[in-house]
Amino acid sequence: MLILTCPYCGVEADETELAPGGEAHLKRATVGDSDEAFEAYLFARENPKGVHFERWRHAYGCGKWFLAARHTVTLEVYGTYPAQTPEPPKDIIAAVKKRLPDWEGRG
Amino acid sequence: MSHRIEGKGRLIDRSKTLRYTFNGKPMTGYAGDTLASALMGAGQMVMGRSFKYHRPRGAVASGVEEPNALMGIGEGGRFEPNQRATTTALFDGLSAKTQNHWPTLEFDIGAVNDLGARFLPAGFYYKTFMFPRVAWKHLFEPFIRQSAGLGAVPKEPDADRYEYAYHHTDVLVIGGGVAGLAAARAAAAGGASVTVLEQTPHWGGRAPVDGGEIDGTDPDAWVKSAVEELEKAENVTLRLNCMGAGVYDHGFVLGYERVADTTPGDDRPRHRLWRIRARQIVTATGAIERPLSFPGNDLPGVMLASAVRDYVENWGVAPGKRALIVTNNDDAYLTALSLHAAKVEVAGIVDVRPTLTGPLAERARKAGIRLMTGKALAGVKGRSGVKAALVTDLAGKGTGEAIECDTIAMSGGWSPVVHLWSHCGGKLLWDEGEALFKPDPERPPLGADGQGFVATAGAASGALGLAEALADAHEAGRRAAKAAGGTLTRKAAPKANETERQPLKPVWIMPAGAGPEKRMKMWLDYQNDVKVSDVQLAAREGYQSVEHAKRYTTLGMATDQGKLSNINGLAVLSDALGQPIPQTGTTTFRPPYTPISMGAIAGEARGELFQSIRRTPMHAIHDAAGAVWEPVGHWRRPFCFSEAGESDEEAVNREILNTRENVGMLDASTLGKILVKGPDAGKFLDMLYTNMMSTIPVGKCRYGLMCSENGFVSDDGVVVRLAEDTWLCHTTTGGADRIHGHMEDWLQCEWWDWKVYTASLTEEYAQVAVAGPKARKVLEALGGMDVSKEAMPFMTWADGTLADIPARVYRISFTGELSYEIAVPANRGAELWEKVREAGAAHGIQPYGTEAMHIMRAEKGFIMIGDETDGTVIPQDLDMSWVISKKKEDYLGKRAQQRPDMAREDRWRLVGLETLDGSVIPDGAYAVGEGLNDKGQRNMIGRVTSTYYSPTLKKGIAMGLIERGPERLGEVVDFATLDGTGTVIKARLRGTCFYDEEGAKADV
Secondary structure (H helix, E strand, O other): OOEEEOOOOOOEEEHHHOEEEEEOOOOOOOOOOOHHHHHHHHHOOOOOOOEEEEEEEOOOOOOOEEEEEEEOOOOOEEEEEEOOOOOOOHHHHHHHHHHOOOOOOOO | OOEEOOOOOOOOEEEEEEEEEEOOEEEEEEEOOEHHHHHHHOOOOEEEEOOOOOOEEEOOOOOOOOOOOEEEEOOHHHOEEEEEOOOOEOOOOEEEEEOOOOEOOOOEHHHHHHHOHHHOOOOHHHHHOOOOHHHHHHHHHHHHHHHOOOOOOOOOOOOOOEEEEEEEEEEEEEOOEHHHHHHHHHHHHOOOOEEEEOOOOOOEOOHHHHOOEEOOEOHHHHHHHHHHHHHHOOOEEEEOOEEEEEEEHHHEEEEEEEOOOOOOOOOOOOEEEEEEEEEEEEEOOOEEEOOOOOOOOOOOOEEEHHHHHHHHHHHOEEOOOEEEEEEOOOHHHHHHHHHHHOOOEEEEEEEOOOOOOOHHHHHHHHOOOOEEEOEEEEEEEOOOOOOEEEEEEOOOOOOOEEEEOOEEEEEOOEEEOOHHHHHOOOOEEEEOOOOEEEEOOOOOOEOOOOOEOEEEOHHHHOOOOHHHHHHHHHHHHHHHHHHOOOOOOOOOOOOEEOOOOOOOOOOOOOOOOOOHHHHOOOEEEOOOOEEHHHHHHHHHOOOOOHHHHHHHHOOOOOOOOOOOOHHHHHHHHHHHHOOOHHHHOOOOOOOOOOOOOHHHHHOOOOHHHOOOOEOOOOHHHHHHOOEEEEEEOOEEEEEEEOOOOOOHHHHHHHHHHHHHHOOEEEEOOOOEEEEEEOOOHHHHHHHHEOOOOOOOOOOEEEEEEEEOOOOOEEEEEEEEEEEOOEEEEEEOOOOHHHHHHHHHHHHHHOOOOOOOEEEEOHHHEEEEEEEOOOHHHHHHHHOOOOOOOOOOOOOEEEEEEEOOEEEEEEOOOOOOOOEEEEEEEHHHHHHHHHHHHHHHHHHOOEEOOHHHHHHHHHHOOOOOOOOOOOOOOOHHHHOOHHHOOOOOOOOOOOOHHHOHHHHOOOOEEEEEEEEOOOOOOOOOOEEEEEEEOOOOOEEEEEEEEEEEEEOOOOEEEEEEEEEOHHHHOOOEEEEEOOOOOOOEEEEEEEOOOOOOOOOOOOOO
């Protein structure tokens, strides 16, 4: 059972306090975008064996959505940060690279 | 025959006799006995029949690894099957029943399977019962179900209670043997908070039985002082009878505590499931001895050497009068010496090693015990017990000297208990010298910080000797404290003295030259009746992966999960595949370590506590009024209010007719109510709903539809403009929490710069709908507000005081009648309900339930989320274009509704359905069209979504989604029935509204 630190309230939250929300940093496609772009936004998701950026909500805590960078195999957590972040922040990228120097960034 | 011996039995108290029954027969044992030790003490060696061949079986082990001695314990509501007699503590009044035999343990008809064993090889299900198919169902399956299996299912509800408990600790030590205690001492000295779990009722593990010297004293004394020291330490928690059941991600551990197993009905919870968070975990789980694979190694009386020693030393029980030892290592010599000291005759020690050089062999020799080197067992004589063993050369084929004995103590070496290390991904190494898999400290399970969070200590690390085990455990405890935020203690590790050991010689089957007949009698997995021949057959048939071979042969699949002989099985498989053991690898270790009770998993979540029920403020009143309850989400809502002698259907019809003719009242408190406020609230709601919400004038209400981003209808309800910057969104009862979450998701994650605030007010208000032609009269009788058409027209609202209760009244209608929904503070809901009923009495008011509400809305052609929609329906399918804004550039779902499949013209769309004969179409019926599909079924062209008998119209009414429906009004469509005769119900397509199409009744 994972522990993630909620960046809003600072609580080290058990997974039972959290609700998962899938891949982070999706760019919303909408009216005016092509069928392909919209399909990719709706359905195409990363499924890496490795570093993954994902959405979590502190559902049974402060109720805030936040983002986490996590290794899907080792379950190492590189950091959590507010949902109002369009791209993975520099310190999170640095934390990943420190542990995985060969990591090439998001797929 | 097994019997008690004098002068031994460190765990029993011979002054306290306990009474119990075994298959109904009264028996006695001593306080401190396990069920197995008590039975053996009373001469009862046979404790069950095997799974497949129904062979008589006795205890082979003395602890959790026991595969054979499984029994049904307790009676009635306290009956539990498949309990290991070796870990069941004896208590006064215990009742035990053996399993898997008919009619009796001694005489079992199923034993004919044993004679036909050659026809029941690995995978026999798949091979034998292929054809004819009918024979499987009527012949083979019933036979197998009858003859194969373990215990019976309990027939009564569990009479006990169970609970969860929660615990946080820096260092969790699992295992309270000398290694666990040493690790705990070192961790506690480093300043960490330490918790120690021990699955048995005793501290110290095997060390007190095995002997040696720790810190200049015997292990028993050392354990006593170590426990005293730990008990005194404020940062240490000790728990006996509590097994570490599983290690999970990021330091989560389940502990399984057996609280009141031996005191049933004492009002304490029977088991407690501990949910533990530990920064560091030290598994000091010891090692389990391996059997040897020789022909007949499953007969009662053939036991692990360590178990024989345990019975002698711990419980003062000898499994027989004359014991033969067979071993490939020095450890079994301790058993020979223990038996010798207890004055049980030792017939000899059969050792596979050609020369014996160690001091233990020397002690045995001095004791006058016969040593047979380079030898093996080629067979065991006896049917339901051991009569003699055949000793032969290790390399031989199987003839040799018969040695009379009634006990065979075997040792094939030891396997560290790596389960808890492996549960969360810890990797293993093959130790060639000791022939065992042990944890690879370089590849531990990783925590959130990417560092290892599990370490092993003592024998669990593969450190089998006392001195190295204690040194290893001390170091593990030191490091765990440091990793958990404490310090590395300078305290010295306990010092141990022990007899030097000669290395073991790995032997996986004996004798080496055994033919097929003998290999068919060499058991690997006792509980599932898997033999050497089965694993070799699996290898010949191409099962190369150990996981596949496990499932094909069932090796290691029963309740013991192969604790005894998995390594033996892997070795046999590796040999058959011609590859080294590490290349074969192990199967996956999964929690729990041993089975835990279903009750412990359920905890308190039974009966009323299984799921919390939400009740409206009027719940008790409805209950007293004879409400027939219906679950709606977590709520309970009245389905209808049956009067005396009335069926539910009659009640529903009465409620509808009364509402249409007079006036009805509904508890609408469960509807979701979400406040949306802020400068950007209107903009936000325009994105959320398909229609415009920003343009509702203050004081008015508007119906709205909400879609998910993929275009499908998600929820609906009336939106109210409370103030310039404030809206109140009503949602469906079941959608309230979900829609609030949906709003927050978009506000926090997409439009986070929009100034909008949301709050769920669902439980702040009680809400009562008063509907019917006489509704206004009822509100006028309540008094306090002008509820005239002029003051409060349709689709408006007003704040005021009604019957002296502060109220907000909405002129909205879900029935099609003149209707008011009155919202009051929740704590005044019951009062409002009573006052409405009193005020309405003169006008014939009656409460109505959810079914009447459903039928009345269907008469009006209003959709119901979950009936007309199912997650694949877009608003355009519902013929509700009036609720889809053409002006808005964007809303959630708009882009999706432009996708080619959504814009298809032949989509199933909503229409009303009127049967030609007035009957009611069955719920869920499909509309069938011309032609057949590739399975010979009629092509589907739609389905019914809501179907009812309308008491208002006195006929069946329905709505359905039909291909191009709205374009085909007036056509007659066939609906298939499910009676199998191919008959159809004919219905004419029409508009969805069956009642008051102009909407004149609501707008008066």
